[in-house]
Amino acid sequence: SDRIKMSQVEKQRSTIEQFFSGGRVFLTGATGFMGKLTLEKLLRSCEGLEKIYVLVRVKKQKDVEDRLEELFQSVVFDRLKMEQPDFKEKVVLIPGDCVQPDLGLNLEDKAMLMEKVNCIFHFAATVRFDQKIRTAAYINVRATRDLLRMANRMFNLKSFVYMSTAYSYCVQRDIGEEFYKPPITGENLLKLVDSCSDDFLDKITPTLLGDWPNTYAFSKAIAEDVVLNESGGLPLAIVRPSIVIPTAKEPIEGFIDNYYGLTGLLLASAVGLIHVWYAKSDALSDIVPADYAINNAIAAAWSVGVEEPENNVAMGDCRKPPIFNYVSTRENPLTPREIMRYGETHFAKYPMKNMLCFYFLTLTSNYYLYITLKLLFHYIPAYIVDFVARLIGKKPFLVDGYSKIGKFMSATEYFSINQWKFSNDNTQALYRSMSESDKKKFCFDMGTIDWNAFFDIYARGVRVYLAKDPMETLPEAKRWLRKLQVMYHIVICTFWIGLLWTGYSLVKFVF
CATH class of the missing domain: 3.40.50.720 (NAD(P)-binding Rossmann-like Domain)
Structure with missing residues (x-):
């Protein structure tokens, strides 16, 4: 004994x-x-x-x-x-x-x-x-x-x-x-x-x-x-x-001090820069x-x-x-689909005061759809924002920013698609x-x-x-998030109204 x-x-x-x-x-x-x-x-x-x-x-x-x-x-x-x-x-x-x-x-x-x-x-x-x-x-x-x-x-x-x-x-x-x-x-x-x-x-x-x-x-x-x-x-x-x-x-x-891998993707999504992820939804993502x-x-x-x-x-x-x-x-085990769901739940819960857009992320393993969505969600808005920046005398920054982000995303695609x-x-x-x-x-x-x-x-x-954004700024960030959501819906409504009006005008012109 x-x-x-x-x-x-x-x-x-x-x-x-x-x-x-x-x-x-x-x-x-x-x-x-x-x-x-x-x-x-x-x-x-x-x-x-x-x-x-x-x-x-x-x-x-x-x-x-x-x-x-x-x-x-x-x-x-x-x-x-x-x-x-x-x-x-x-x-x-x-x-x-x-x-x-x-x-x-x-x-x-x-x-x-x-x-x-x-x-x-x-x-x-x-x-x-x-x-x-x-x-x-x-x-x-x-x-x-x-x-x-x-x-x-x-x-x-x-x-x-x-x-x-x-x-x-x-x-x-x-x-x-x-x-x-x-x-x-x-x-x-x-x-x-x-x-x-x-x-x-x-x-x-x-x-x-x-x-x-x-x-x-x-x-x-x-x-x-x-x-x-x-x-x-x-x-x-x-x-x-x-x-x-x-x-x-x-x-x-939660301590982290680098942007490598998944962390860089999630941060870029959280500040409203990245909205498309090239990955297989049901594959296994290995993170520790x-x-x-x-x-x-x-x-x-x-x-x-x-x-x-x-x-x-x-x-x-x-x-x-x-x-x-x-x-x-x-x-x-964890899949990209689950990561995306957890991201939507938790990163959206803690918005950042300097974000450009609210958090949303689309997942696809189809390369051609990925390129199309990148064009729609990243580059077209970036060119519009940079065009407006030039009009008001500001320095354009978003297109160059997406070029740098694109290099980062390209480097990590091998690990998200395999x-x-x-x-x-x-x-x-x-x-x-x-x-x-x-x-x-x-x-x-x-x-x-x-x-x-x-x-x-x-x-x-x-x-x-x-992001060096202390939790004390969360109320301010949430107010900014609500403004972004209102602006987003105004832009979307304006876009569809403009599209419908253009279509109506074309039909009227032809007939």
């Missing part, structure tokens, strides 16, 4: 927190969306951590200290400031740049990291779909290779987590938690970009990409192959989140909250770092690092292996998400953190 009681006590304790106690973590990409959330979560939930070394790129006229201070101004750290006012003492800045060889580290910092670090989170990446192939190769491929070579010489390394994407091998329609053949090896890609001019690389990029839709997915696929070939038996895991959306719970609800994805990555670090083999879900061929597909479609089937057995096994305490503290069970409730959080988060 004592043994049973002891096992129950062990089950309640946070073994993940214990794993990081006294630890020294090296984090890349800390100024990015996922990086800053990881930094905050580790500091707040793993109080026993000794140090977190943060790679920070030095920008012109801003030294490293200024950049980190700027990072800590984010609302992400407000809760941490209240709970642990001295948290900054644990953060050590390491100047570097992932565009440079060896992450731009100087020899002294490199030697210090190799001696002291026992856990690495490599999150630094360029996530731009239209990034130049040279930059994508240097940041996403070479920096990963160089860091792995450093890791192989680290004296005390317990775990290494590489952040990839569930769409790295989007050319596969069934994506398992396994490695696939890359489009080109990392070494060959780096030789190519090192030996060719920018103009030549621009010309051959479409041929080089082949079936890959963009340089981001292409370079991430190659980086995974680099991980496989350079890991050399390291305690390493690859985590592959799907499309990351705002936080569900931690450290604050950012805080859940971070918890999955932290749990993966623990999993590959624990000594007990039974706790490590790195099953199968021990020479290959485990891969964790972090996806929602297995436990909590569908993938993901497996996530390793991820599910990882969650089952966690203690009850860890499941609460580092929850990443997608089955616990109520999408209807989440989209309410999503809408408020996009309004407050992306």
